[in-house]
Amino acid sequence: MPVSDAEGRLEQWFAARGWSPFAFQREVWSAYANGESGLIHAATGTGKTYAAWMGPVLEALAEHEAPRTLRRRADGAPLRVLWITPLRALAADTEQALREPIEAMGLPWTVESRTGDTSAARRARQRDRLPSALVTTPESLSLLLCRKDHEAIFSDVRCIVVDEWHELLSTKRGAQVELALARLRRICPQLRTWGVSATLGNLDTAADTLLGYRADGAPHARRLVRGIVPKDTQVEALTPDTMDRFPWAGHLNTKLLPEVMQRLESAQSAIVFTNTRSQCEIWFQSIIAANPAWFEFTAIHHGSLSRAQREDVEDGLKTGRYRVVVATSSLDLGVDFSPVDLVMQIGSPKGVARLMQRAGRSGHSPGRVSRILCVPTHAFELVEVAAARDAMRAGAIESREPLDRPLDLLAQHLVTLALGGGFTRHAVLQELRSTRAYRLLTDVELDWVIDFVTHGGNALKAYPEYARVQLVGDRYVVTDRRVAMRHVLNIGTIVSDAAIAVRYLKGGRLGTVEESFVSRLSPGDKFIFAGTPLEFVRLRDLTAWVRKAKGITGAIPRWQGARMPLSTELSHAVRAKLEEARQGVYSDPEMQAVQPVLTLQAERSIIPRPDELLIERCETRDGHHLFVYPFEGRLVHEGLAALFAYRMAQLTPISFSFSCNDYGFELLTADAAPLEEALESGLLTTEHLLHDITHSLNAAELARRQFREIARVAGLIFGGYPGQSKSVKQMQASSGLLYDVFVNYDPENLLVQQARREVLERQLESSRLGRVLQRLSESIVRVIDVDRPTPLAFPLLVDSTRSRVSSEKLADRVRRMTVSAEKSTRSGTSMTFRAHEGRATKVVK
Template sequence: MNREQLFNLASDWFHQQGWKPFPFQTQTWTAFLQGKNGLLNAPTGSGKTYALWLPIVLDYIKKNPDYKEKHKPGLKAIWITPLRALSVEIKQSAERVVNDLGTQMTVGIRSGDTSASERSKQKGKMPDLLVTTPESLQLLLASKGYEKTFKDCSAIVIDEWHELLGTKRGVQTELALSRLKKIAPNMRIWGISATIGNLQQAQEVLLGMNSEAYRNSVLIKAVINKKINVISIIPDQMETYPWRGHMGLHLVDEVAKIIKASRTTLLFTNVRSACEIWFQRLLEKYPEFAGEMAMHHGSINRETRLWVEQAIRDEELKVVVCTSSLDLGVDFAPVETIIQVGGPKGVARFLQRAGRSGHQPGKESNIYFLATHSIELIEASALKKAVENTVVEDRVPYLNSWDVLVQYLNTLAVSDGFFPDEIYEEVKSTFCYQAMTRENWNWILNFIVNGSQSLQAYDEYKKVEIEEDGRFKINSRMIAMHHRMQIGTIVSDATLNVKFMGGGFIGTIEEWFISKLNPGDTFTFGGKKLELYRIKNMQVLVRKADPSKKSRLVSWMGGRMALSAQMSELLRQELYRANSDDLSPELKALQPMFERQRKESIVPNADEFLIETFKTREGHHAIFYPFEGRFVHEALASLLAYRISLLSPISFSLAYNDYGFELLSDQEINMQEVLDNNLFSTDYVHSDLQKSLNATEMARRKFRDIAVIAGLVFTGFPGKMIKTKHLQSGSQLLFEVFRDYEPENLLFQQAYRETFEHQLEEGRLLLALERIANQEIVWKQCEKPTPFSFPIITDRLREKLSSETLAERIKKMTASYMK
């Protein structure tokens, strides 16, 4: 068949569904059939899945004219998705195409949820089209004879590439692609990405630096003007002194009105504990939602999550309270409305969530923004601007992730073994390892064969053997089994399964939370009140609790997200507009707060940097406002505290949020002396940071994850996971050995590098200091706390008080400041 006939097949199929192909879809079909690689950038819900499934099937038809009678089995295309939850939907889309076009192609899924019987069936006979995850693709590379499996594969599609880019799973994918390019030379590589700023770089990372694949590639952008309506929920009464902690629950009635007026609503919270709280509060206040409301987050068991997803599609639910577990890809046509509780901290995440409503070409998306405290309305105003001008974050790719490379080489050694010179060229062609030297490479090879220099006496670190023909191979069945069980780069706190005593799996809870409870204690999880019976074999056994008993809400670590660089920039621009006449509805609503702020201090302009000092019964407060996000503020607070302590001996307690940070002391800072000593200098930032923060402690924690990924510590067998504290002590011991005897160890150095680059965002910190150096520093000596400082100083109280007494205390404080 020629291209025109193939296109007619595709267009006819589209018409049968009652659709018309978009220009970006036909462009993708053309480029794919011409043998090109590429990156497709299209918004959520625009039909990007069919932009690539169709040409894959058309290509098969082109090569097999008698495709209706004869079928050539074997793997023809791989579709990689970062979320297992999406696999079912992607498989259904593929099956619809292959069945309607009359091919005899089969579609299969390979992920952590695939049963053992299905896996062994696939071993004997691979499906034609395989939907899988980055981890499962690595497992396929760890199986004997993998080259035969992949050699005739004609395409690989990496879905939601923006989610993988800038993560170690992305690096894992880069390495897998470097191998597949070699063993399947006719394979086309395509990425699909929704919201991302650095598209050109994303394409380069996907296809490899200066590679043939990159030279023969296209970037296709879908030009679809999807209308996104951002509506802020503005309370009737505005707080003059805002505080964080009530999660916007005072607006529960407003939320209920929106829910009642829509077919289906998704209510997004940023963290799982807020998801649990909102679900409880809605149910308490509006019992009529029972049966029409559900909860969805990553720790709830898979069966429940799948049931919720299907119930949304079948329009059986009025509202689902969820977290980022529903951010990606799952297609819910009935969803009309999205409610975002609290600032989403990034434009891309906000757009992604907005796109979950009106998830069909041509439909409008409606997203309500519910500020958990009034300053967040500035974020809402900034997000509106970002949506209008489609300003989206860049995703910064990883460089030199030695832990992922160690894991990958062990994967190749577990299957058929590898020859170092051949693999060196492949690895060097990736974006992540472009700067790798021969010296680095030889260190890594020596590490997997002999353990590192300081571990040579211990056989358990000698995993790979060099065979007579120079092939590097793992021959020990025990090492191979341990390695296969630990493939992956997502390292989280140990999680325990929560089960009813009579059986019945509810979900997973982190070890640190459950370790604080005693048998008989009650906690709320997954919308149920549960009583802890006992912990046995990494399982939390529970029974239903007495509904009248007071219970603790489950919380998870790592829930606090920080503002992205783009979001911080937008927020500052919006804040500076508060002094102009050009006010958005949100800024108008905040006028009482701004007036109070001006009365006590100022609202800074673009060329001003504000510092406020005042005294309360807690001590002397100095508050700085860079508006750069909490991670940058955490590092800046430590840096400034260290620099001030060099001038005179003084100790501080630190607090920070997304807008600013506070240094609190029992003695007054001589602020003028501090400013005269060039406090915000960019000189010596790295060494000052190392001295000011407990950088070693942070690197030690980071090293635990690196040690797990590189296979230095074993996390245990399924159902018999090793406790976090044992993992921590095992990796800590290694960290100390490397620090004392082998500081040039690449994994040890990586722990420090990642701490500064990813956790402390050192690059952003330097940019913030440069910006402050060009601003006029305005130091205001205030009589009492200001509205801007209030969320920061009340955050500290939260550690000491329950939410009820905190609310009462804040009420009293506000009343006294308003006098």
């Protein structure tokens, strides 16, 4: 079929749906036809999927003569397109979206998915013949590379599309995709790669990471296509009628539920997003309790629910069977929910990109307005909403930085290559250096990893089970069938607490919770999961057996990974909104609602300027408090709190306890801390930062725990066979033993060094911490002595109280604390320090 005819059929297909291709879609199709690769960046719901898909479709149509001939070739084509998706839940929806146009235009391609959810029968069929287009995940793609015939099955691939690239970019799964792409480009040198992304700041880096690097170290040529379709996003927030002058995290909780119910009632369909699965369960229960009649059309969706439940909810949203769905980030991505006309965000989005991503779930088609309604869980989140709106309008979107040389993943990948026909050192080094993740890989590092997978490294050479790869001639291969089986079962980079299945004594499977939650339950304990009150019966064979409970208020399961700190961009925007408030400007409805709180803050203390660091100091019956406000996010504040405590303890023996939130941190001591002396001797200096932060925490123990993930990814420990998974305690014990062996007998072990780096970067955001400390070292330090905690200090005080309250209810304790705080009448006394190179000098008293 001539190219013009193929384009005509495509135009007709668009026209039949009342659409017209956008300029950016045409640009991608033209670039693909010219053999180019690139990155497509456009707002959610503006047609990115068909921008990436129609290039290969047009090419295939142009290669055939007539539609009737196409239909007679029922066997289809060899594998031509790989579509990589970050979530299994997206695969079925993507599969349908890709299949629809080719069936309408008569292209005899087959489109199938292959993920962890794919049935055994379909996987068996795909072993003999893969479809023309395969939708898969990074893990399933790596499993295909384990096949000895993988070069043959991928030899006809012409295009790879990586969907939601922004979600993969800064993770080990993203590096896993880089490695797979490098192998496929070696097999198919003319391979074209296109990424699909939304809400990303560092587009050039993202594109270079996706497309790789040439032998001379320069990035490959690529096309960066920005969608120019206007997408109007409206952000508003619910505000309470009255605002507590001393708010604390969670004090609003479901206080705004009546207003939420009113908005939901007026919407045809809505998604209520929460930041955690626990919060998701709470709000689902609250909505049903507020109006039990809504149970029939209200559903819950998060990653721990069974696949069948998730798919039922997704289908119900599309068909209109469910009007309201309470969800986590499990519905952030990709799935087309065009009927949704309202999105709610419970709590702060914590990031500008996340706000835009979730807002895009409403009006999820070109030209429609996206609306998001934020529901604060405490007063200061109103500031975050106003700040996020400003940052979104200014285009201040978060960047996501790719990883640099994760050697645990490299070890896993080398075993994959050895299993898939073998590799030679020279060829694999060239292949690895074509990726951004490993472009700076040294010969020493590669030789160390090869020695690690062939002998177990220096410390494990005496143990044959760690010799997974053998050198046969000049090729490294896997010859042991048991090694092959264990590797296939262990492949991937997703590591979490052991998943415990939740199942009825008589009935089906509800989903999974983490072992750490179930381990605290006793028979007869009640909890809420999947929106259902349950009674725990017993734990057996990694299954929590339950029965339905009636009329209870149960504990909500807690899942790891719940903390979501403020992003750098949103932190900057929050400081800008506070500066407006300091100047008396309250232009947003959210800022007007929180004005009484900020006015009181200014009366009792100050609202700090962007170039100031505010430290409030007060004494209560609990001890001496220092409240420090960098406004840089929880993780950075945890690192700063430990650093400040360590540096002050070097001046005088003193013990600290601390609490942190996204705005600041509290240091509590029995005796007054030497703050002035510490400021003058370099409390804020960036000198010796790595040494001080490492010694300020139990870094060795943190690294030991982080090593469990690294050991699992690298293949040092095995999670168990299906149905016989090891518990998290067993995994931790095994990895802890290996960690001690390496520290004592192989101190230069590169995986141990990686564990230490990951602790600093992941858990403490050390690179961001360094930048923040540099900013603080150039700031004016304002030390304010107050007789009672201020509105900014109050949530920190409540957080530290949470861990101490036992028989007394937290809410009762907080009420008494509020009464005490209200009694204060005088303003604080102020001291000002001007910092220079991290050492602050007092200039005013």
